[in-house]
Amino acid sequence: MNPNQPPPPPKWPDRLLNRLIAPHLREEVLGDIHERYALRVQRLGERAARRTYWREVLAYMRPQFIKRKPNVPAYRAYPKPTNTDMLRNYVKIAVRKLARNKVYSFINVVGLALGIGTCLGIYLITRYEFSFDTFHADADRIYCVDAVVFGGRWNCVPGPMPAAMRREMTGFETVAGFQTYGASVTIPGDQNGKSKRFNYEGSIAIVEPQYFDIFRYQWLSGNAATSLSQPNAVVLTAERARKYFGDLDPHRVIGRTLYYQDSLMVTVTGVVADWQGNSDFNFSQWISYATIPASFLKREFTLESWDKLNRSSQVIIKLAKEVKPAQIDAQFIAFAKRHYGPKPDFSAQLKPLLGSHFHPEYGGSGRKASLPVLYTLMAAAGFILILAVINFVNLSTAQAMQRAREIGVRKVLGGNQSGIAGQFFTESLVLTLAAVGLAVLMIRPVMNGFADLIPGGVHFRVDRATGLFLLLATAVTTLLAGFYPAKVLGSYQPILTLKGITAATGSGKGTLRRGLIIFQFTISLVFIIASLVIGSQLRYVLQADLGFKTDAIITLGGPPDNSMHHAAIGSDKTKPRLPPIDETGKLAVLTEKIRQLAGVEQVIRQWKSPMDQKHSGFGGGGLKNSTEKPIDLSFHFGNQDYVPFYEMKLVAGRNLLPGDSAREVLISETCAHALGFTDVNQAIGRELVASPVEVYPIAGVVADFYENSFHQASWPIVIRHNPTRETVIAVKIAAKGMAAGELQTLLGKIEDEWKRVFPEKPFAYSFLEDSIASLYADDLRTERLTNMAMVITVLISCLGLLGLAVFSTERRAREIGIRKVLGATVSGIVVMLCQEIVGLILIALLIASPLAWYFMDGWLQGFAYRTTLSGWLFVAAGSAAIGLALLTVSFQAVKAALVNPVKSLRSE
Amino acid sequence: MRRSDLGEFEEVVLLAVAVLSPRAYSVVIAEELERETGQTVSTGAVHAALQRLEQKGYLRSELGEATPERGGRRKRLFTVTALGGRVLSEVRSVRNRLWDRIIPQTILKWS
Known part of the structure; x- marks a missing residue:
């Protein structure tokens, strides 16, 4: 035994302590008693030390040494969970990448912001248009009645029809006839005040009391049951009451009089709150139906004649529960025979209130929407977003070679495919969020700029539905944009990429990239051709010799x-x-x-x-x-x-x-x-x-x-x-x-x-x-919308091309240098760099032409007099697209071709 | 200061850590206390007190180096935290104030 080395302590307490002491304390506890023993041996000798040793051991027999640490999972054992670490790393790398490739980030953010902004604007318009008349109680049971006369459909009925329907037909919960009316309104002044006159007030309806059983209003004074039961009574909306009588309490407006057409005196019997929802039945004053027979209105509205069909005379009904509209339409056949003889020229049909916003012949004096235009807008928005997403996909796969090594290192260090995918999704998420932010910032000024194209009731507000839409748009865009790069780059073999063999996997992506460029330019060309066709048709329409003079x-x-x-x-x-x-x-x-x-x-x-x-x-x-x-x-x-x-x-x-x-x-x-x-x-x-x-x-x-x-x-x-x-x-x-x-x-x-x-x-x-x-207001609107869509699609496509051109000229710098050394001319190199794009656009033109021809021929069918779809339109569209594309690419190409080959070759 | 916060033994251990800092660990503290009080003090008792004090936030600890007599095991070194230092000086000032109020004759009678 080494004299310097103290004798080891007895074995049995060690074994005991190893059993009893909690694992995380064992090292220090055993160390402590061994050191103490060594000290005692030095001081008191081995015997005495051994004697006191058991007391030392017993001193550790306390619950706080014996109790085990609760079993903590490995990831909790560190203060920060590793997966947020990875997420932070993704975000950091994404931000670094985006900051480094400024062109690439700019192109993506601008493109995506355009796409998302367009989607947002069109979502707002669509939501507005589809919100009409959806807020009524039992809106699905409310129908308008159309008259079908000589095969033509009119949204009006003969005067006696509402009463007759109530008498002769079954299946209605409520039938309410009403007449639309326009007249001047005069408010007589009090003793000394001047009377007020409003020249032409549309939005007047003469209604049966049942009207208010179908359309429920909140009555500020008066009530639905009695207010309109008497002749010469009128109900106003709160807004109209304020306009006529100033800021009076609704109850004090009751009993005031006003004159229609200077001669029809009516008394206010009710005031209702204005509707909050959007409706085409936006009347603001309702005269009682009983007023018609009691006044000069009976000359204007013929309530007895079955033979006259006045555009103002309408009826709206609410079906009883579980009655199908077809059952009513069937009853109309017998109804028509009763009133028009055995072979009637007249029949009637129900038309649902929901969706009536898209039929220009319904409702009050409100603006109507066109369903095809809305669908076209939605499709255009979708396409624009897809074009922007394609830019992202193209640019990230083009960059793939630069990043292959990074991915290889990540994989070697234990990154799996889903981790790499997470990395790319994070990048597309960061870009998308930036784009959404830009779009939200821009939407209000842009909407103001195009106020004449957008219905007045459309406003951008951050509410729950809009937030949800933005969230959805962000999610969809992120997934669409990130999916392909994540999949392709995630599947790289680390061994190959670290060896530097990336060219082998590159050829396949090239095909996809070309396909996507062709797709982008197909869409752009369709819009270019559409714009040209619409423009030429409108020029034809507005400049044609009408056969008479219109000047002055x-x-x-x-x-x-x-x-x-x-x-x-x-x-x-x-x-x-x-x-x-x-x-x-x-x-x-x-x-x-x-x-x-x-x-x-x-x-x-x-x-x-x-x-x-x-x-x-x-x-x-x-x-x-x-x-x-x-x-x-x-x-x-x-x-x-x-x-x-x-x-x-x-x-x-x-x-x-x-x-x-x-x-x-x-x-x-x-x-x-x-x-x-x-x-x-x-x-x-x-x-x-x-x-x-x-x-x-x-x-x-x-x-x-x-x-x-x-x-x-x-x-x-x-x-x-x-x-x-x-x-x-x-x-x-x-x-x-x-x-x-x-x-x-x-x-x-x-x-x-x-x-x-x-x-x-x-x-x-x-x-x-x-x-x-x-007369061509709608067409002029279509023209402006198409032109806008064209500008946006062309802009996004060209942005994408620009990005690709920047990358490909960078990548081919050495090749260009070698070519120049071997005697290639500048123009030869520019042609080499541009010819592929011309080829791609020609293919796109081949695809786009029949598509555009099909759509535009359909649109032209809406005109009785139209220009012919001549071939030069397609040629013009194609050369415009090629011209724009070359303009985009050639700058980069010329720059690359002019570089001194020494510079690009010496960097080796 | 509540009494339960710092027991008598704990106070002594805390003081010993302050004295032996930065090389205070259970063995040297136990040796030191044995020397000062003349009574046997086991490392287990000291270690238990140190753990309680660390829980209360008066001490912090880290693992130190290993020595051959420990069988190659590392020791846990303790230092007084700011809070621990404040507690110590408060206890001391309470004592001092009380001591100062004892009439000198009384002290003379004891000795």
Whole structure:
């Protein structure tokens, strides 16, 4: 035994302690008693030390040494769990990568922000449009009733129908008839106050009390049961009550009176809170139905005649529970037979309230949405987002080679495939979040910029639904963008990548990248072609020779009134209601007065402009005593000045003769051909049947002109003089040399004359060119939307190309250097770098052309007069795309080609 | 200061750690206390007190180096924390104040 080495302590206490002491304390405890023993041996000798040893051991027999540490899982044994460590590492690496490749991050963030922003905007619009009339109680049981007359569908019913439905049919919980109405409103002043007058108030309805059983309002005063049971009662919304009576308590508005059209006195019997939800039934005042028979309204709304169909007369119903609409439609067949004889020309059909926002003929005066346009918008948004995602996929796979080594190292250090995938998903998440942030920041200014394309009720607010949408968009974008890079790069073999063999796996990705570029440019080209086609069609429409002159012509007139829209059912031969004679006289006076103003070249009275939405037709036209199939005629009313005013051309015969009693007509060339004359001169003097009771000789034939928007074909046209129908004044201004200020003074003078003759009617005017353009408002909107989509898709695609060009020229720097050393010219290298892209775009053009042709042909079918889809459009689109792509790429290509080869080669 | 917070033995151990710092571990503390008090003090008792003091936050510990007489096992070295130091000086000042109030004659009577 070594004298320096103290004798070891007895073995048995060690064994005992090893058993008893908790493992984490064993080392220090055993160390302590051994050291103590050694000290005692030195001091007291081995015997004494051994004697005291057992006391030392016993001192450790305490629960705090014996109790085991609770069994803690390994990952808890460290202060920070390792998986958040890894996540933090992912985020850190992602941020570093993005910060290093600024071009790449910029392209991705801008592209994704464009895509997500577009999606967000269109989501907001879609949500708004689909929210209409969804908030009513039992909205799924509420239906409107359509009349089907001669195969045409109208959203109105004959006057007596609501009452008859209630009497004769079963299956309804509620039936409510109502009439839409427009009138001026006068609020009489109190003792000393001035009375208030509101010129034209739309959004008035005359309703049966049941209306409020279907549409539930919160009643601030009055109640649904009694407020509208009496004649001359009106219910207002709170907003309208404030407008009329100021900030009065709703209860004090009750009993106040107001006048419609200066003569119909009604008493306010109720005030309801405005709806919070969006609705097309946005009436703001409801007159009781009982008012109609008790006032002059009975002349306007015929509640007894089954033969008249007034556009204002509507009925809305609520089905009883568990009644199918088909059961009601079946009852309508018997219903029609009861009222229109055994073979009725009339039938009725239910149309659900839900979705009625997408049928322009429903509801009050609200704006309607077009379902196809919405779907197109959604598809466009989806495509734009996909294009942005493709950029991400392309750029990350293009970078794959640079990152292959990193992935190899990660794998060697124990990263598995899902870990690598997590890394790439984190990168796409960071990018997407940045893009979402950018999109949210930009959405409000952008929406303000396009306010005229977006319905007024659409606003960006951060609420739960929008948040959910953004979350969903983020998730979908992240997964779509991250999926492919994660899968491909995650499956790299570390041995190969660390050896530097990445080229072998590179060729497959190249194919995919080319495929994706082709896809991107296919979409872009479809939009480019669509824009070109829509643009050329609209140019054709707006610049076509209409057959009449539109320059410097102003049409005067107030808002339309209900009597414009009516149709007769069956054999009703009563003449349409004519304006009172004194009104015709007043119009004549006004016309003369305006004629005398300086700067006015000519004034005529007419029923409508040559091209107008108004239409008056007769389906039984033909020559007198002819056995030919009757033709449809369209009527224009004007006197001998009508044709020269619009500078139409007479091709045969003569113009109408002056004088009110002239009973003769002009017809259009098409009309002459339709009547069976190949030589239009032969039509002169023949007699034309223009209504069941009217026959007129044909005085002349005018050259064809377009009377409708180009969506509809023009009918055979008949021009006739009928002073009672000619209620619109058209003014031709001597516009040559007239400054804008002079025009304003002239308009002011015309307004003064108007006020003098029609003090009660509001003055309104429109330029004929503008009202013709307004016929194409929807098309112009479509054009702007398509152009926008085109710009965005092309921008995103080119951004993607730019990114790829930057990377590929970087990667090929050495190759370019070697080529130059071996004698390649700069232009040769630029061509080499660009030719692939030209090839890809040509392939995309091949795919896009038939697609675009198919869609645009469908769109053009909506026009009766259209341009042809010529091949040059496709060529132009293709060369535009190639030009843009080359512009994007060539900059990089030229830069790469000009680099001194020494620089790129010496870096070895 | 509650009495349960620092027992008499604990106080002595804490003081010993302060004295022997930075090389205070149970064996040297036990030896030191034996020398000072003349009574046998087992390392187990000291170690238990050290553990309690560490739990209370008056001490912190780390593993030190190994020596041959420990059979190659590491020792646990203790140091007084700021809190421990404050507690010690508070106890001391309570004592001092009380001592100062004893009339000198009384002390004379004892000795």
